[in-house]
Amino acid sequence: MDGIAQTGAARLAARYGGDAPDVSAPANAVVDSILAHRSIRAFLPAPLADGVLETLVAAAQSAPTSSNQQAWSVVAVQDPARKARLAALSNDQRFIVQAPLFLCWIADLSRLDRLGAAHGRKLEGLEFLESYMVALVDAALAAQNAVVAAESLGLGTVYVGALRHHPEKVAEELGLPPNAFAVFGMSIGHPDPSVPSAVKPRLPQSLVLHHEQYAVAEEPARIAGYDARLGAFSQAVGMGRQDWTQRMLARVGTAAALSGRDRMREALAALGFKLR
């Protein structure tokens, strides 16, 4: 936790850039820590204390998993040379080298595949898109538990989706077996206090939370309001004036904007996933 005592109402105001739901919110140390999340992209070189990695993985393993399949793994990378190679494969993001720990979260059907082989069985169910989705979701639930645990210990974290830019090369670097795919990376370390970070405002809750049925009333006006709030926030924290609408139109506007990830089907096929 960040040591700044805030009421639940102030936490909500920061999360929504001032446009928070008007409710009396229950609060405790857990909720407070979750609401205070911000991604950290500048780290001190200090290593993590003994037992922290194992605690984070225990937190990850405490997440729910579909039918107890536990269809995920994590590769902990601390070797500076390997971190540098993975950074080079992940859009050269400097913080990957800087942080003491880089976790590669794996959607992992290979363990079940080996289990079948050990019992003389080809497990047909693993060939379906559904099983890949289970592995992806299992990995995500586990990873997010690790994030919440890490932040509660005063550590900073950031997900690295750019680990998907070169899936086959990443798999080779990590020695992954077939049917294992590195979904995202995660840098973890002590935040550099000289580089400020702040809670980023999200879309108004009314656009995300629907009651009984999905409804899109007033969406354009509310998105315009969000553009204004996010612009004011990003300018205030020195990131330039960001505009969500324009950023999103650029981010998913073309195949090229996906930075190579438009070949994900081909990459997953090369890694052994059938996605029937």
Next chain:
Amino acid sequence: MDGIAQTGAARLAARYGGDAPDVSAPANAVVDSILAHRSIRAFLPAPLADGVLETLVAAAQSAPTSSNQQAWSVVAVQDPARKARLAALSNDQRFIVQAPLFLCWIADLSRLDRLGAAHGRKLEGLEFLESYMVALVDAALAAQNAVVAAESLGLGTVYVGALRHHPEKVAEELGLPPNAFAVFGMSIGHPDPSVPSAVKPRLPQSLVLHHEQYAVAEEPARIAGYDARLGAFSQAVGMGRQDWTQRMLARVGTAAALSGRDRMREALAALGFKLR
């Protein structure tokens, strides 16, 4: 939190059925709450307090999201008749009707699709498998934050993957637009104290956590040990003697064992996802 004071070591022992990593684990209220997770499948009829739903969604929106795309939504279902219809579509699980709140978590590319349309743009990037994966992961990270927050408030939760048995019918029930898919449900409520629940042991950490590169040494022996520990646990809590290996071989052994989810590609196409 469950009100039982336990040391970090005891929490780890429960999580691994006695085969916990031998480390001095850092602990605090957040880590303690995460390690104590158990799924709850029996609820009291009592409604949630005012503000709880909004707090859980604020926690969910505090989760990281790929490039701030926020490619998810959640539909909160409290109407008993709608809960009953969704339960009927989700393998008739009784607790869906019993719990006061059923959250349907949506992998949602429709918001960005509408944003493009409002600006006269067809956003090609949304057509790729990569964008669907972003939406799936965004929804999962958000949902898990809600779980951690809910449990810290003394509530019980359970994910409902069976909401994927009939994706098109669920989409119709929830009034989902094209490019929106209900990934999983989640029942939330006050646990029925007359129905015991317990922390389920997971695979040994050594099978899930890899250092520098993926390694499968001693996997068969360690899985045999896990089968024994999970068997002893499940028998002790009155669930019969479960065997992970046999359960997994059955769960993903055939297309039929996926309970209709083997037609996921067809269902997603019908919902508008291109998955290029």
